[in-house]
Amino acid sequence: MTILDKIVANKKREVAAAKAKVSYTQLEESEYFHRETYSFKEFLLDENRTGIIAEFKRKSPSKGIINDQVTVKEVTTAYADAGASALSVLTDRNFFMGRKADLIRARQLNTIPVLRKDFMIDEYQVIEAKALGADIILLIAAILTPDEIKKLASLAKSLGLNVLLEVHNLEELQRSIDPNLDAIGVNNRNLADFTVSVQTSFDLAEHIPDEFLKISESAISNTNVIKELKKAGFSGFLIGENFMRQEDPGAAMREFVKDLRG
Ligand SMILES: O=P(O)(O)OC[C@@H](O)[C@@H](O)c1c[nH]c2ccccc12
Numbered sequence: 001m002t003i004l005d006k007i008v009a010n011k012k013r014e015v016a017a018a019k020a021k022v023s024y025t026q027l028e029e030s031e032y033f034h035r036e037t038y039s040f041k042e043f044l045l046d047e048n049r050t051g052i053i054a055e056f057k058r059k060s061p062s063k064g065i066i067n068d069q070v071t072v073k074e075v076t077t078a079y080a081d082a083g084a085s086a087l088s089v090l091t092d093r094n095f096f097m098g099r100k101a102d103l104i105r106a107r108q109l110n111t112i113p114v115l116r117k118d119f120m121i122d123e124y125q126v127i128e129a130k131a132l133g134a135d136i137i138l139l140i141a142a143i144l145t146p147d148e149i150k151k152l153a154s155l156a157k158s159l160g161l162n163v164l165l166e167v168h169n170l171e172e173l174q175r176s177i178d179p180n181l182d183a184i185g186v187n188n189r190n191l192a193d194f195t196v197s198v199q200t201s202f203d204l205a206e207h208i209p210d211e212f213l214k215i216s217e218s219a220i221s222n223t224n225v226i227k228e229l230k231k232a233g234f235s236g237f238l239i240g241e242n243f244m245r246q247e248d249p250g251a252a253m254r255e256f257v258k259d260l261r262g
Pocket residue numbers: 055057117118140166187217218219220238239240241242
């Protein structure tokens with residue numbers, strides 16, 4: 001059983017428990033369920049921002065605890081001030097030490113798009129994402145069939161959510177392309193064995209149709225890589241650990257952006 005299999009098995013139990021605890025009607029009564037979402041594209045392509053999707057991540061299966069000493073407030077507001085185009089907030093509890101309350105908090109405090117970073121396998125989670133204040137959902141090709149992607153993405157679009165599809169290889173990309181997607185993210189980390197290579201993004205770039213925003217995810221730790229990824233057509237850069245492993249993740253991002261712009 002790979003780690004991804006374990007995460008999905010756990011997620012199925014978690015979703016069943018959430019459904020028993022909070023009904024669809026209750027989700028739809030959330031104030032955020034009716035809000036107008038921010039456009040992912042608009043913030044990514046805004047020249048005054050950086051294209052960086054800055055992630056709040058306390059822990060990961062590959063690295064263990066990264067940083068459990070900082071608050072959602074200090075980190076996400078500093079990320080936004082430093083020029084993040086969007087925030088990514090982990091809501092998986094067991095493997096990433098995330099909480100749904102982290103997403104609500106990030107939403108309350110910021111006026112840029114927020115990505116719900118989780119393992120989406122059920123329509124309930126999409127509705128829940130809107131109710132928690134998300135603007136963007138992540139769909140991971142490795143754990144979904146093309147029909148599931150279509151179903152979850154079209155539901156998300158009907159709620160005004162932006163959809164980011166994550167792929168790790170050409171086969172996943174080609175089978176998963178769907179008109180309801182807004183952005184395609186190439187994960188430089190193989191979720192089956194945790195190996196990382198930014199080359200994965202360069203290899204897949206030309207295969208992503210131009211109507212989708214191109215995002216490079218994971219293992220980005222220097223600004224030269226971003227400059228090269230931009231030349232290859234990428235407009236979004238998802239960065240977690242490189243900032244979160246520092247005592248002050250917001251300050252780390254500020255320095256990084258200074259270097260990127262300098
Ligand atoms: O911390 P990194 O290497 O900068 O990576 C961030 C992000 O890409 C990574 O957390 C991620 C990418 N896809 C995921 C899917 C689920 C959980 C986490 C992820």
